Structures are given as structure tokens and as C-alpha cells.
Amino acid sequence: MPSPATPSESPIQPELPPARPTDAPAPAEPVPAVAATAPRVMHPVAVGPWINPANLDTRITWYDVFGNDNPVVVDLGAGDGGFATQMAVKHPEKNFLAVERLLGRARKIARAAEHGHIPNLKVLRLEAGFTVHYLFPAESLETLYLLFPDPWPKRRHWGRRIVQSPFMQHVAAALKVGGIFRFRSDHEDYFQHAVGVLEKEAAYVRLKDEELWPLPQTDFEQEFAKEGRRFYDAAWRRVKLAAH
Ligand SMILES: C[S@@+](CC[C@H](N)C(=O)[O-])C[C@H]1O[C@@H](n2cnc3c(N)ncnc32)[C@H](O)[C@@H]1O
Numbered sequence: 001m002p003s004p005a006t007p008s009e010s011p012i013q014p015e016l017p018p019a020r021p022t023d024a025p026a027p028a029e030p031v032p033a034v035a036a037t038a039p040r041v042m043h044p045v046a047v048g049p050w051i052n053p054a055n056l057d058t059r060i061t062w063y064d065v066f067g068n069d070n071p072v073v074v075d076l077g078a079g080d081g082g083f084a085t086q087m088a089v090k091h092p093e094k095n096f097l098a099v100e101r102l103l104g105r106a107r108k109i110a111r112a113a114e115h116g117h118i119p120n121l122k123v124l125r126l127e128a129g130f131t132v133h134y135l136f137p138a139e140s141l142e143t144l145y146l147l148f149p150d151p152w153p154k155r156r157h158w159g160r161r162i163v164q165s166p167f168m169q170h171v172a173a174a175l176k177v178g179g180i181f182r183f184r185s186d187h188e189d190y191f192q193h194a195v196g197v198l199e200k201e202a203a204y205v206r207l208k209d210e211e212l213w214p215l216p217q218t219d220f221e222q223e224f225a226k227e228g229r230r231f232y233d234a235a236w237r238r239v240k241l242a243a244h
Pocket of ligand 1: 100
């Protein structure tokens with residue numbers, strides 16, 4: 001007859017780990033398996049015509065915004081969006097982004113896109129310089145329009161003009177090689193300032209006046225035209241810089 005099992009031999013007695021010396025480091029906490037497998041909650045970047053900046057934690061992926069890989073055209077400081085809206089209707093084969101910092105104006109653009117059923121027009125309510133520098137992917141834009149930007153006519157405010165060398169370098173980085181920057185203003189002094197800034201940037205070559213193509217009038221332009229103001233218009237092509 002087998003002898004009864006001693007306590008250490010008992011089949012129901014769990015085997016205990018060897019005692020840890022008191023000065024040995026504690027074992028690392030096990031990582032809960034759920035951390036590795038929990039799905040990431042994705043918030044859509046574009047809801048209807050709006051791009052939600054809160055859901056952009058990195059540069060924009062145009063496909064996520066428009067759902068296609070069509071060329072992307074930007075209207076910076078779009079105002080009430082008359083220009084961007086007309087362009088988007090005229091060119092359904094392209095994607096248009098209107099960037100405007102004033103909420104009331106951005107809302108007008110969003111309404112026009114929604115009510116007009118214009119899926120290739122989106123609105124981003126954000127500061128233009130930040131947007132170009134931090135949110136646009138490199139070499140991703142076909143055209144960037146800057147039409148009737150605030151001219152800041154007083155000399156002491158000239159530093160506030162958006163066209164400055166760093167800004168134009170960020171625009172160059174965002175434009176595809178061969179992409180276009182188009183500038184139009186009713187303010188001759190600002191126009192000459194812009195020409196001077198762009199002349200110093202090796203990434204741009206100015207188009208001849210006869211190469212400029214007609215554009216729909218912007219909202220401000222319509223008002224200025226009624227006053228008989230003169231307009232100053234120029235465009236530059238982004239060129240590939242020779243390797244050093
Ligand atoms: C003179 S309006 C021209 C609007 C439009 N481009 C047009 O021609 O009808 C300039 C617009 O740029 C917007 N704006 C000015 N500075 C801006 C900035 N830093 N970021 C975004 N929008 C800006 C203003 O709110 C305004 O709607």
C-alpha cells in the first residue's frame with residue numbers, strides 16, 4: 001500500500017517560487033495585454049466641409065481630407081470664399097482648401113460647400129502661416145493663391161504682412177516642383193514688397209505677365225472693382241534647386 005504523500009509531494013500543493021532576497025530589485029510590473037491590442041480611436045480629420053484642426057496631430061494627409069489623390073489647390077486668407085467656391089465648382093477634378101482665420105467667414109465658406117454640394121471644397125479655420133509651416137506636407141500642392149491679403153499700409157505694421165522670406169520658404173516647401181504661387185493685390189506698395197521678397201528666393205521663377213491665366217473675381221476684388229481700383233497680379237513657379 002503506498003505511503004500517504006508528504007506535504008511537499010501533495011499534488012494539490014502549488015510549487016512556490018524561490019524566496020527573493022530582500023535586496024534584489026522587484027520584477028517589472030507585467031504590461032497588461034490590453035495596452036498592446038486596444039484599437040486607436042481615430043477622429044476624422046474632415047467632417048463635411050470642415051477640417052478639424054483638433055484632429056490633426058501631424059501634417060495633413062490630403063487623401064484623408066478629400067478621399068482622393070487629385071491635385072490640391074489652396075486659397076490662403078479666403079475671406080467669404082467666393083473665389084474658392086467658384087474654382088471648386090469649375091474644377092471638380094481638383095481639390096480646394098480655403099484657409100481663413102475668421103470664424104464668420106469660414107462658416108460662410110462651409111455653408112457654400114454644403115448647400116452647393118461641393119465635395120472638393122474644404123475649409124480650415126486656422127492661421128495661415130502656421131498652417132503652411134506645420135500642416136502642409138512637403139511638395140504636395142499644385143497651386144497656392146494669396147489674393148488680396150491684408151496690406152498693412154502703415155510702415156510700422158509692415159512686419160505683419162504675411163509675405164516675408166520665411167513664409168515664402170515654407171510655401172516653397174509645400175508646393176510641388178512646378179507648382180504655382182499666385183499673388184494679387186490692390187495695394188501697389190505691398191505688391192512691390194512681395195516681388196522684392198520673392199526675387200530673393202531661389203526656389204521661385206516669376207512667370208511672364210502674358211502667362212497669367214484669368215481667374216474668377218474674389219469677394220474683395222468685386223468691391224474694389226466698383227471703386228475703380230487698379231489690381232497688381234503676379235505668379236511664380238516653384239523650381240527644383242540645384243544640389244549643392
Ligand atoms: C482682405 S481679405 C481678402 C479675402 C479674399 N482673399 C478676397 O479677396 O475676397 C483678407 C482675408 O485674409 C484673412 N486673414 C488675414 N490674415 C490671416 C492669417 N494670418 N491667417 C488666416 N487668414 C488670414 C482675413 O481674415 C481676411 O478674411
